[in-house]
Amino acid sequence: MSNKLVFNVNADEDNLKLNEYLRSIAKFSSRFSRKAVRDGHVKINDNNVTLYTRVRAGDRIEVEIEKKEEQQDIVPEKIQLDVIYEDCDIIIVNKPSNMIVHPTRNYPNGTLTNGLLYYFKEKNEKSIVRLVSRLDRDTTGLILVAKNSFSHMALARDMDKAEFQKNYLAIVHGNLKEKKGIIHKPIYKCEDGSIKRVIDKRGQESITHFEVVESFNDADLVKLTLETGRTHQIRVHLSSIGHPIFGDTLYGNEVRKYIDRQALHAYRLQIPHPRTSQILNFECGLPNDMNELLTKLKKSYKV
Structure with missing residues (x-):
């Protein structure tokens, strides 16, 4: 998949402010929109923009999916993972019992997050672990993790939909x-x-x-x-x-x-x-x- 999202402005969307377009048409959260524009990840017809730039019918809006180097204050650990599915936006893992999902004060190591950070590092991916779902330590099964800020925003937004x-x-x-x-x-x-x-x-x-x-x-x-x-x-x-x-x-x-x-x-x-x-x-x-x-x-x- 491309690291860009592309939107073509329709006639009935003409003259919307960019922040209105991103919120109502692209269905982005306000927080994600602000950060994407501030970081220069949104362009209209290859030009830099602000949140208040007016879009015009026929405009091409490109949103770059953030893949800059990010850090988590968590030690990567080599842990055997049962990966069910993975693409550039999400990864789904079958978690075993007796494994905590995210480090805590009492359990800083051996968690699913430690293992995923090592997994990403080995694949030379820039992703950090953005948990979309969680399970108790002794509950087994499928855990959904977003690999970038866009997918995390979109999945959190869609959690209340019947399709989720x-x-x-x-x-x-x-x-x-x-x-x-x-x-x-x-x-x-x-x-x-x-x-x-x-x-x-x-x-x-x-x-x-x-x-x-x-x-x-x-x-x-x-x-x-x-x-x-x-x-x-x-x-x-x-x-x-x-x-x-x-x-x-x-x-x-x-x-x-x-x-x-x-x-x-x-x-x-x-x-x-x-x-x-x-x-x-x-x-x-x-x-x-x-x-x-x-x-x-x-x-x-x-x-």
Whole structure:
């Protein structure tokens, strides 16, 4: 793909200010537009412009996708990555369990971000890690990362569109009364300094769609689709209706005798590509530990 976006001004767009055109026609954020123009990455008919330059019918607007050298204060580390898809704008990785997505004070190394920075460096790419989606340390599955500021802006903008979908599979205790439905409960961060979230009317609106895929004796395999993206949303919502995820010691009441982490996997991702708007679909199968748990359930507890 080219490192430039090209727009041709139509007659009904004549005389718009450039900032109006970039916001309403190109669908750029105000922040991205300001920075792109300030850095000289936007030209009209090969001429430098300001945000207040008037566009004319027939004008050719070129926007250079930023690829200058950038730095993150994070140490690149050679880590085996399962790359599902990659182009010049995005990369999608299948994250294993026991891996934090981004460094923290307690975990400065061994994260997905450390590994991606090394991966980019080895390929002589100038990208830094711009996370579009995140997963808990012990949740496995697809993570979406933008490779430039334009794609990050576009994906963040499109997250609320119906075409942008994140689907998960979870193995839960008990059998849900309804085979399909919606959990619509506000999620609130506890004030005691812990990472735990609770259902509380003071919290943010949170919506999870669920559908039972397969049932066993006192267990279900459930497909979940997020309409909102709150921290621990699926884990909190399932626990709140009396069906905590196997292995979830934070939101369940169990010792990890079935699986060593919460049995939750981000198996599917659908996105409009940030540059072309083409709808892309990605899937990755269940990891071994969840398949092993399902095998045990199928052998001993099939309904």
